[in-house]
Amino acid sequence: MCIGSAIRSLLILLIILFPISIYAQEVEDERDFDYQKGSEKGPGKWGKLHKEWSACNNGKMQSPIDLSNKRVDVVHKSKKLLRNYKPCTALIINRGHDMEVRWEHDAGSIEINGTIYALKQAHWHSPSEHTINNKRYSLEQHMVHKSTDPTSKHQIAVIGVLYKIGKSNPFLSKLGPNITSLVKQQNEHRHPGVIDPREIRMSRRRYYNYIGSLTVPPCTEGVVWTISKKVRTVSLDQVKLLRGAVHDHAAKNSRPLQPDHKRGIQLISP
Template identity: 85%
Template sequence: MCISSRIRSLLVLLIVLFPISIYAQEVQDEREFDYDKASGKGPEKWGKIHKEWSACNNGKMQSPIDLSNKRVDVVHKSKKLLRNYKPSTAVIINRGHDIEVHWEGHAGSIKINGTIYALKQAHWHSPSEHTINKKRYSLELHMVHKSVDPTSKHQIAVIAILYKIGKPNRFLSKLARNITSLVNQENEHRHPGVIDPREIHMSCRRYYNYIGSLTVPPCTEGVIWTISKKVRTVSLDQVKLLREAVHDHAAKNARPLQPDHKRGIQLIGP
């Protein structure tokens, strides 16, 4: 085996053994950043807090963005987004800046362009981070997935679902008691047992697709975003509960819109 081949093999081994560093996951300790413009730690300053977060200010593929009809390329496909979720044990965590459902077992996966991405966690932003033709919605759910192939070009894939005020969301209704017990309990968690991600009920027939970033530090780029075109409903009380549970500065935990830098945005559907 030549030296270059050995180096490549070693790199693959390191990726397998230490996937967290490659994943560049969202920062869990929210004390170093917030959503308050006056604090000096708000979104406009994220990229200056740590050099590892520089993409937050300097990146050219940042999220969220506006999904404008003027920028969208319509792609006609009858094939649905391939999902294969299943019930698995999970914990609900108050991260201070949001409420997260973290699956401890294998909760299934999605398949994008031949690559399988395993579901890791879900969390909420209020109001929505993405907008459609400049319209901002009341809530946005992010389902975060990680590639099972450590050599994949895109390591993270996020499915986003937008919500408007209306009928209560059944998935949130099932979690309400646990979320209520986490109000103002930063870094605390609850073990509700098994949570079925299929109960989130997203539409997979029509969806937006583009390459962006994480919307919190370190703002890692190269994230595959899939945003469901169908807007679902959530009750006002459910939105209030999610806001009450987190810190005051994160009651509105939506990062401002980022420049799209003429990125390709697709609307895929039949």
């Protein structure tokens, strides 16, 4: 085999084994997009800003969506959602459009339909991006995972937890001082030490499941979404802190609802 053919074969093999492109992950630099309605860089224009972001406007499996009872198929399962998280050192980063907890090493994983997804980061949107029967909540936390198998059909899985105003959220309470120190400090970070993702409470028996996309550019599709049915609580001050820490255009950093295109939505319940 000639060298040229060998190189082409290697490239094809890499594409097959590693289908996630450099554009599949969330955009870290917010300068190219914002959340302002009517803005030239707002959600309605994301798909036209870069060709790699075209799915934001043209995709048929975009997120977030409304989790309506009329569209949900109830599936009874006695087994809990399997998660195997563990404490790990992490950074808290102000990305300008949101606040992120980024675990630096192995923070454990979650198993969905037989596929293991390693936990990478968590961040917040306010108000919530997903709605339940058209009801929007005060906050939504996303826990972003990546498949440990590069040949898996779905490479990204996101766990979503919705919050209403009420008692303070214990996990956010621990992060509060670090978030406060990062107010308006884009691209700055704090190294608080070990953060235990097991402290993020979620329902592992009752949850919604569907296939969607990332909710920020490049709006990559094929994301496995799991939304905890139980709505947790967060204090008004905690929501204000998260909104005040980021740039003004992202104080309300939730993408508008997207058409569901008659996608299957399951409600897993005992």
